[in-house]
Amino acid sequence: MARGTLGIGFHINEFYDDLVRHQLIVPVGVHGAFARTALFENVLQRVDSLLEMLAKDDGADAYTFPPIINRKVLEKVHYFNSFPHLCGSVYSFLSGEAQAREMSNRIAAGTKWDDLLGMTDVALNPAACYPLYPTLTGTLPAGGRYVTMLNWVFRHEPSPEPTRMQSFRVREFVALGIADQVSDWRKMWLQRATALMDSLRLPAAVDAVSDPFFGSGHESLIATQKTRCLKLELSVPILSPEHPTALCSFNLHQAYFGMAFDIRSHDGKLANSACVGFGLERIVMALFRIHGFTIAAWPSTLRSRLWP
Amino acid sequence: MARGTLGIGFHINEFYDDLVRHQLIVPVGVHGAFARTALFENVLQRVDSLLEMLAKDDGADAYTFPPIINRKVLEKVHYFNSFPHLCGSVYSFLSGEAQAREMSNRIAAGTKWDDLLGMTDVALNPAACYPLYPTLTGTLPAGGRYVTMLNWVFRHEPSPEPTRMQSFRVREFVALGIADQVSDWRKMWLQRATALMDSLRLPAAVDAVSDPFFGSGHESLIATQKTRCLKLELSVPILSPEHPTALCSFNLHQAYFGMAFDIRSHDGKLANSACVGFGLERIVMALFRIHGFTIAAWPSTLRSRLWP
Numbered sequence: 189m190a191r192g193t194l195g196i197g198f199h200i201n202e203f204y205d206d207l208v209r210h211q212l213i214v215p216v217g218v219h220g221a222f223a224r225t226a227l228f229e230n231v232l233q234r235v236d237s238l239l240e241m242l243a244k245d246d247g248a249d250a251y252t253f254p255p256i257i258n259r260k261v262l263e264k265v266h267y268f269n270s271f272p273h274l275c276g277s278v279y280s281f282l283s284g285e286a287q288a289r290e291m292s293n294r295i296a297a298g299t300k301w302d303d304l305l306g307m308t309d310v311a312l313n314p315a316a317c318y319p320l321y322p323t324l325t326g327t328l329p330a331g332g333r334y335v336t337m338l339n340w341v342f343r344h345e346p347s348p349e350p351t352r353m354q355s356f357r358v359r360e361f362v363a364l365g366i367a368d369q370v371s372d373w374r375k376m377w378l379q380r381a382t383a384l385m386d387s388l389r390l391p392a393a394v395d396a397v398s399d400p401f402f403g404s405g406h407e408s409l410i411a412t413q414k415t416r417c418l419k420l421e422l423s424v425p426i427l428s429p430e431h432p433t434a435l436c437s438f439n440l441h442q443a444y445f446g447m448a449f450d451i452r453s454h455d456g457k458l459a460n461s462a463c464v465g466f467g468l469e470r471i472v473m474a475l476f477r478i479h480g481f482t483i484a485a486w487p488s489t490l491r492s493r494l495w496p
Numbered sequence: 497m498a499r500g501t502l503g504i505g506f507h508i509n510e511f512y513d514d515l516v517r518h519q520l521i522v523p524v525g526v527h528g529a530f531a532r533t534a535l536f537e538n539v540l541q542r543v544d545s546l547l548e549m550l551a552k553d554d555g556a557d558a559y560t561f562p563p564i565i566n567r568k569v570l571e572k573v574h575y576f577n578s579f580p581h582l583c584g585s586v587y588s589f590l591s592g593e594a595q596a597r598e599m600s601n602r603i604a605a606g607t608k609w610d611d612l613l614g615m616t617d618v619a620l621n622p623a624a625c626y627p628l629y630p631t632l633t634g635t636l637p638a639g640g641r642y643v644t645m646l647n648w649v650f651r652h653e654p655s656p657e658p659t660r661m662q663s664f665r666v667r668e669f670v671a672l673g674i675a676d677q678v679s680d681w682r683k684m685w686l687q688r689a690t691a692l693m694d695s696l697r698l699p700a701a702v703d704a705v706s707d708p709f710f711g712s713g714h715e716s717l718i719a720t721q722k723t724r725c726l727k728l729e730l731s732v733p734i735l736s737p738e739h740p741t742a743l744c745s746f747n748l749h750q751a752y753f754g755m756a757f758d759i760r761s762h763d764g765k766l767a768n769s770a771c772v773g774f775g776l777e778r779i780v781m782a783l784f785r786i787h788g789f790t791i792a793a794w795p796s797t798l799r800s801r802l803w804p
Binding site: 214215216217218219221223224225226228229249250251252253254255256257258259260261263268269272273274275276277278279280281282284285288291292295302305306307308309310312319320322323340342344346353354355356402403404 | 522523525526529532533534536537559561565568569576577583584585589592593596603610613615617620627630648652663664
C-alpha cells in the first residue's frame with residue numbers, strides 16, 4: 189500500500205488538507221500534534237457536553253488527570269510489555285553544567301544528543317483511565333464505583349493521517365464492582381453510544397476487536413479478547429468505507445486492574461472493571477467528514493442536538 | 497532550610513494535605529501530577545471564564561495545542577540551553593522484538609532500562625505559547641496579531657509543594673506586532689490582571705523578575721530581564737508571606753520569536769511579541785488558601801463574581 193493512500197486510491201492527506209483549509213486545525217511541523225481552532229473546539233466541547241449529559245444520572249465522580257502518569261503504574265499494568273512502540277516516557281536533563289554545555293554544543297552542531305537526558309518518574313498517559321486505578325486500592329461500596337474523566341492521552345504513532353494523532357482527548361467512563369455490574373454497565377453504554385451516533389447521524393457499526401499488541405507472542409490474548417468480546421468498538425467511515433475509524437471503545441478488564449492494585453468489591457473479591465472511551469477529536473472529524481465543512485449546512489436536527 | 501518547611505516553620509505539606517482532605521486533589525504517587533476533583537475543576541473553569549471575558553473585545557484567535565510540541569521548536573528557541581533541568585523530552589521504544597523482550601525482563605527484574613528507549617520528534621510543551629510562533633512565519637496585519645490558548649505545560653521540577661506542579665494549565669494571551677503595540681498591550685493586561693486579583697480578593701503584588709536559567713553564564717540575560725522589566729509577575733502569599741507564589745507573568749520578548757521564526761510586522765521589520773500567562777491551578781489554590789476551604793463561606797462579592 190503506497191504511503192498516503194488507503195488502498196482504494198483515497199488520499200488520506202486530502203482530508204488533512206481539508207481540515208487545514210477550513211480552519212479546523214493548524215499544522216505544527218510534526219505528525220499528529222496539530223493545533224485545534226476555536227471552531228473545532230466549539231464542536232468538541234458540545235460533543236463532550238452530550239456525553240456528560242448521557243451519564244448525568246450515573247452518579248460518577250469526575251476527575252481531571254494531567255497528561256503525565258507515574259511510570260511505575262504503566263510498568264505494573266505491563267504497558268511497556270504489551271505496547272512498547274506506543275509508549276512515551278519523559279526524559280529530562282539530570283546532570284551538571286559541563287554536560288549542559290556538551291548538550292548545547294551538540295544541538296548547535298546538529299549531532300545526536302539523546303544520551304544526555306535521563307529517565308524521569310513520569311511517562312505520558314496512554315489511556316485516560318490508567319491513573320485512576322491506583323487511587324482506588326481498598327474496598328468499593330456495594331453499588332460499585334463510577335468515575336468519569338476527560339484527559340489528554342499519548343500514543344507514539346506519528347502519521348500524516350489526521351485521525352491518528354500522537355496526542356488527543358478521550359472522555360472516559362469507568363465502572364468498578366462485581367462482574368455482572370460492570371458488564372451490564374458496558375451493555376448500557378453500548379446502547380447509549382449507538383443512540384448518540386444515530387442522533388449525530390454518524391453511520392456507526394459495532395465490532396469485536398483486539399488491542400494493537402506489539403510483536404508476536406500475544407496470540408492467545410488476542411484470541412481471548414475477540415472470542416469473549418472484551419473489546420468492542422463503534423466505527424464510522426472517515427477515510428474510507430473499507431477502513432472505518434473507531435470513535436469509541438467499550439472494554440471489559442475482568443479483574444486485571446483489581447488484581448494489579450488490590451481493589452476489592454464489597455464482597456471482598458477482586459473487583460472487576462470496565463471502561464468506555466470516546467475519542468473526542470475523531471468524533472468531531474467524523475461530523476465534518478460526513479456532514480461537510482459548513483456547519484450551517486448540517487441537518488437541522490443535528491444542529492439542534494449539538495446546540496439546543 | 498529543612499525539606500518540607502519554608503524557613504519560617506510553615507510545613508508546605510500541610511497545605512497539600514489540606515487540599516487532599518478537602519477533596520480538591522487526589523495523590524497519584526509522584527510529585528506534582530495529582531488528579532483534580534470536580535470541585536477544583538469547577539472553580540478553575542470559572543476563573544478561566546473570567547479571564548476570557550477580560551479579553552473578549554481583543555479579537556484574539558483561540559487555539560488549543562496538545563501537551564506535546566515539535567522538539568525542533570524548543571531547540572530553535574534555545575530552551576535546552578536555558579532550562580535543560582526543566583525539560584521533558586518524549587522517548588519511545590524504537591527497536592525490535594529481541595530488544596522488547598530485554599526491556600520486559602529488565603522491568604520485571606527491577607533493573608535500569610532507560611537506555612532501551614530512543615528520542616522521538618516531540619517534547620512536552622513547557623510554555624503555552626511556544627507552539628504558536630512557528631505557525632506565524634510571514635507578515636502580520638497592521639494592527640498586529642492576538643491569540644489566546646489554554647494548554648497543559650510541563651516542567652521537570654518534582655516537589656511535594658502543591659503549587660509546584662510538573663504538569664499544569666496556563667491560560668495565555670499573546671500579542672505580536674511593533675514594539676509599542678505589544679508593550680502597551682502588556683501594560684493593559686497588567687491593569688486587567690491587577691483588577692481581577694482585587695475582585696477575587698487576592699492580595700497580589702507585582703515584581704520584576706527573571707527566568708529560572710540553569711547554571712552560570714546567564715548573568716547578563718538575568719540583569720537585562722530585571723533592569724528592562726521584561727518579565728513581571730503578580731504574586732500572592734500561598735505558602736508563606738515571605739515567599740509569595742507567582743500566579744501570572746507578563747513577558748516582553750522583544751524580537752526574540754520574530755527573529756527565530758521570521759515573523760514580520762506590517763512595516764517589514766522583525767515582529768515584537770509579548771505574552772501574559774495565568775497559572776490556573778495556582779489561582780484556584782490561592783482562592784482556597786486565602787478564603788478557606790468552604791466555598792459557601794467565601795465573601796459574597798467573590799462568589800457572585802465567580803458564579804454570576
